[in-house]
Amino acid sequence: MKTKVLLIAPYRGLRELSLTLLKEQPELDVIVKEADLSASIPLIQYYEQQHIDFIISRGGTAKLIQQYSQIPVIEIKVSGYDIIRALTLIKDYKMKVQLIGFPNICEGVLSIAQLLDIQIAYTTIDQEEEVNNAVLEAKNAGAQVILGDTVTVRTAQENGLQGMMITSGKESVLEAFHQVLDMAKVLEQKRNQLSIFQSLLSNYQDGIAIMDENGEFIYCNQAFSSFFGKVQGDLMQSRFDLPLEVNQFLQRLIQLEEQTYVPNEIINFKHLTTTINGGRFKRAGKYFFYVTIHKKPLDKEMESGIQILRNHLFPTSFAQIVTSSPHMMDVLEKAKKLAELEKNIIIYGEEGTGKRFIAHSIHTASDLMEGDFIEIEINDSTTANISRIVHLIDHLDRATIYLKGVEYLSLENQHVIDEMANNTSRVRFIFAFNQHPNMLIKNNILHKNFIRKMEVEALFIPPLRERMEDLEELIRIFIAKYNAKYGKQIVGVRQEVLKELYLKDWSYKNVTELKDTIKEFVKMTYSDFIEKEQVKLMGLRENEKKSFVNTIDLTKPLDEIEKEIIAQVLEEENMNQSQAAKRLGINRTTLWRKLKG
Known part of the structure; x- marks a missing residue:
């Protein structure tokens, strides 16, 4: 299928040249018209209804068309060849020459004139209405020849001056044709992608909708409309009354400022209990909001202490893991070999190690x-009830299950998981622990037979402090990541900043902690480098932690020291008992018992 193009030539010669060159462009279906500046607007308004893919024009006419049309405009550039030809023609002129043109014309001519050591007076204009005054001023200043584009030359002639046009040559017109063909290929790819995404969203079982800054829906899939007994067109054409619970969530979503995501919330309407989440994103300088309503009703297990995510991560590979640490290289080599086997795996290491x-x-x-x-x-x-896990695994075929927190289950439920891992085919279990499993067994947190009965391989991920060779490369990766997210152009960190980062032990959340730190640095930095001033905040936080630790009286009895440590960890985790239990390497029941004791 040919690409349909409207070419608007500001002067007759460009029209004739284009028609000649089009004979060698079989992939293009081009309508060629002659019109300059404002005379081109009626043509655009007419041909926009003819399903034109691209518009080609030149100079000020191209710039004007861009203001009046949503169709992509390709400009026939004034090339270096075009300018050299014009300057070569006037260099021996005895008459006084002045250049009058739009900025794109003047900048190119003056740059090459300077290289050729040709002195030429010039006037830059921004709008068609300025041309006549510019020509009159040039005439009063003694100019006899006006160099410029179509409207400039015509106005010069109307005022009794000689006009010389900088014409576009074969090279410039062919370049515009090639640019159209390249953009047509990209546009076709984008259309195909859009068609795929629209089809995917239309058939997605969860309800998805997008709103603008005013809270008006600009897209929703059929599933979203179906939740409220509507067809898709009803939502797109007019706002309809949503249940109060949904409207309240949407209102909170629109009022987001710093936060960009609202996590799962439980809502009830029409005797249905389900979850809703959403967030905010920015596109072309405007904020938009998305909301997802999950189709599957929320049951008691989903409200429990078990969270299940399916295909939550983008595809990852070993090639994306940055390391020059011998220890970490050994880990990756072992992991690659384990990938080829069908055995279950235990991965253990501190929080945030990857x-x-x-x-x-x-x-x-x-x-x-x-x-x-x-x-x-x-x-x-x-509250954890593993019946939901059992049901999920019973219906799986060819899958990997990454299970974290099995030590928080009762020993009886751990045994159920153990049996499933041993007897489920075509499903690999990868168990994750923050401590060595033997330590969990020793503390009676993990069932003593959990590992012994299972055919399992263990993989230890070292903490960041044991692979500091990777620190600088990780910093560069995180800077690049957050440059893109926050629109920054940071190129690195100062040496004094790097020194501070090397001194930190990163024992709280390791690589995750480093990533979060760099994220904060990028958000606070408005220069090319992360400066030492940004480190001061991190330094203050570290000092606060250390001063708190130093207040623990180690001369007290062991049970009192234990209580103080628990109190400190709880405070650092904002009184979240589940997170505190993880930090302490005990289950929540044990933590609760120690607090009560």
């Missing part, structure tokens, strides 16, 4: 890569 990333890389490098990657995180032993 256990989940490596687990996902194992999945994508294995024979199970076409199946699901399912994350199961158990946060609370007092």
